[in-house]
Amino acid sequence: MLLKNGLVLYGENYQLIRADVLIEGSRIIKVGRGINAGSDVVIDCSHSLIIPGFVNAHTHSPMVLLRGLAEDVPLMEWLEKYIWPNERKLGRRDIYWGALLGLIEMARSGTVTFVDMYFHMEEVAKATMEVGLRGFLGYGMIDLDDEGRRKAEIRETEKFREFVLKLNSDLVNFILAPHAPYTCSLDCLRWVAERSSDWGSLVTIHLSETKGEVESIRKKYGKNPTEILLEAGLLNNKLIVAHGVWLSDEEISLLSKRGVTVAHCPASNMKLGSGVIRLRNLLDSGVNVALGTDGAASNNTLDMFREMRLASLLQKVYSLDPSIVKSREIFRMATLNGARALRLNSGVIEEGKLADIAIIDIRKPHILPLNDPISSLVFSAKSGDVDTLIVNGEIIILDGEFQTVDEEKVIDKFLGVL
């Protein structure tokens, strides 16, 4: 496949060059001018930016089902009155359709890879293969210090891992997903740490999302949440912690030393009134910070363009310092840092990297003039601007049309209720 004559954001420094991009199999094999390789598929990119696709480092894709169901209410009411009672009603088929809708939304907004934590994850795996995105899928374990429940959660996790191994797919990856230090016992977290080591599996967990949750951990253990993860043996470079809003200096330093990734979720932190992450401190301490949308119930979209914009704007206003974070740092969080967390040879446009690419049509009134391409991507571009999406060398969307899944059928399913 040949992407012809595009404006390429090349390499880790995002040099803007006019070039062709040649893809063979799942990889980018050449970037340069005037490539003539007799490719089967040639995509004209004369009016397009060719950029690395986004990595959504934290989401619960089927929660699109609950979009708009619990608005403008405090977190505990949000959970207890709306989210949990509605989640209890969700069956396998609901999860399947929800995941399909969520993945279609993610693809349309330029996301190539996502980290997902929910239940009935076999259904999310099916949707992932149908749409053709790269998923890191985890069954969300919650044992609430109950041994019976812990055993059941462990069985579910083992069962789902078996399911993923049998799929033998390039796209569907297994990840361990204990829910949080306040919903999982130390025994549960220790079991996860051991399996991560045995299986070589990545781990994702919620950490330090709200002030109240941090206080309750301190009350229970006399320690900060990050120290609990350390004690459980989880604090290493296979771990992705979501949120990290209320981290102390000591915790940030610990996360940095141990190579842990923080998946920052600005929209969710804002909508639920959780708080403002100390982004500058994290980046300056050398922590790998990625970006995630969280679930649509607290966002209400799965759109990494909006997430980049928010991540930047929130830091600027909270510090009253517009220079506190640069657009290219934000763009890197949404792409390369996510790929690094997942140990993917991806996240930049460069020879040898996985062909995980979004092609953005710049002939849009809200993008022009293109004075600064990175700022255009972070502050101006939006999901409708993704014309073509390539994941693992396969075309998912071409000229705005899905090539893998019947989008209209999925849309019609959700129109039925009106």
Add this chain to the structure above:
Amino acid sequence: MLLKNGLVLYGENYQLIRADVLIEGSRIIKVGRGINAGSDVVIDCSHSLIIPGFVNAHTHSPMVLLRGLAEDVPLMEWLEKYIWPNERKLGRRDIYWGALLGLIEMARSGTVTFVDMYFHMEEVAKATMEVGLRGFLGYGMIDLDDEGRRKAEIRETEKFREFVLKLNSDLVNFILAPHAPYTCSLDCLRWVAERSSDWGSLVTIHLSETKGEVESIRKKYGKNPTEILLEAGLLNNKLIVAHGVWLSDEEISLLSKRGVTVAHCPASNMKLGSGVIRLRNLLDSGVNVALGTDGAASNNTLDMFREMRLASLLQKVYSLDPSIVKSREIFRMATLNGARALRLNSGVIEEGKLADIAIIDIRKPHILPLNDPISSLVFSAKSGDVDTLIVNGEIIILDGEFQTVDEEKVIDKFLGVL
């Protein structure tokens, strides 16, 4: 014109009803089921929300020319190193093309009416008539306490008013636009107040955007900026103040008593690190709060959907209270409150109101399921979802295609630089 079988957000309380909307001339004359009026134009709205179009209560539309030019830098550097030197280079033709691009962007994001302050406003007026939006256009006066400059600014303002009167257009309206209390002398502000009274003209001004600016006014006058407006005779219900970030309790109470409108610009306040408006206090004090994008150099778009989302998210995170502001309050700010400020019989879908309408296609993965239409509009919808736009009873965009202006020609103009 008949809008057939839509999901109508009806009246001030946004009751969701399945209905037809009949338009004659510039007005909505009937809303109900099964209307058969033998209309010339019938638009099928079975899969669409019919909503009042947005009022962008504060912008500088030609600043799209500077989009992305001054990124991630402090305000004074932003102004002195990037904005002012570049503005000096802008000629009449630049302003014309910039305004065209800006208005096209506004129309695509559902905006029907906007308040604009800049220079070479005759060109903005031309663009406004070409695109077919409703503009309240003001020449931005800055005299910096210099009498010669004041006289020149007064002449410019009078000249532009004459120009607007001669146009005799339903769409182009004159507004007085002194820049700010820190850039205009008291004499200049007093002149504006007198003309506003003589001419019956509305007035718009920047007020209390940054902490530094408030401090410099206190140092110069020993008063708060709002008290300066009071002293000048400007504080009445013909005034729209942009920003209002650093208002004291006393100032808020004064604005409320005098019926002044505040045009809140969250994206700009965030991007420039200006601060967080006290929205709850303003609304609870009965101040009419509208919503604006400000210019694209500090946003970087002119998109009222993004502005609504930000306005809500910013309050929630800053107060750590997700219930502090409701979606319907935000939606009202973006529509009815703006119309009220401009004394327009518009801003809601109801019999007798001006036909200023956006039609939103809900067959989109990021909008469905439509659990809560107002929350869908505030948190999920985006500019690409506006299928059809009607201003003053005229169709501006139909099924995604501009009916009034050659969008492609404008886009091509700005692609030329690549």
